[in-house]
Amino acid sequence: GQQLNQSPQSMFIQEGEDVSMNCTSSSIFNTWLWYKQDPGEGPVLLIALYKAGELTSNGRLTAQFGITRKDSFLNISASIPSDVGIYFCAGQLGGSNYKLTFGKGTLLTVNP
């Protein structure tokens, strides 16, 4: 089945630094999603990407849908303490295949 490799598994950074994480897949997706999960809460959708090559921003967050449709990255600029959490990527084929395939997450820690 499809697998997503998300890296890095964890990051420990200083407040103000920029962050980059990515996901790669062995097969193509038609949608890439990025979620953030705070401790004790459910994942919250950050950015949705629907087209290969698409670059989308949401405040300090920027995500791109890789041109090959097998990868995506998420950048966070000027990190702040509330960016702490687990970030998940998810891929979806779409159409009759609703299923989301999730990466295993990147744990981000921001040191004030």
Place this chain on the structure above:
Amino acid sequence: DADVTQTPRNRITKTGKRIMLECSQTKGHDRMYWYRQDPGLGLRLIYYSFDVKDINKGEISDGYSVSRQAQAKFSLSLESAIPNQTALYFCATSDPYRGWTDTQYFGPGTRLTVL
């Protein structure tokens, strides 16, 4: 008020007990899902429902059952709980977007511990 709510938020039970986790949504979405999350394993799909009359197994449905009581309600049952079902359980909803892909919105989760 939250769009997707789950009850209970925390539950401790014993092996062999029957447990029901409930999910309600006010988003008006037709599609609902149940996932479990285990450390290091990410989110895995248990069951999903595209409408009240449609129920489908996900990748890890053994030991679980579901009921879609209404468009807004989707319950997950553990008929006879076992310790390896200790996990975080999430409900999610979605609605097709552009007729091709749809994005899923998650509830706050239920932490279940089976002793």
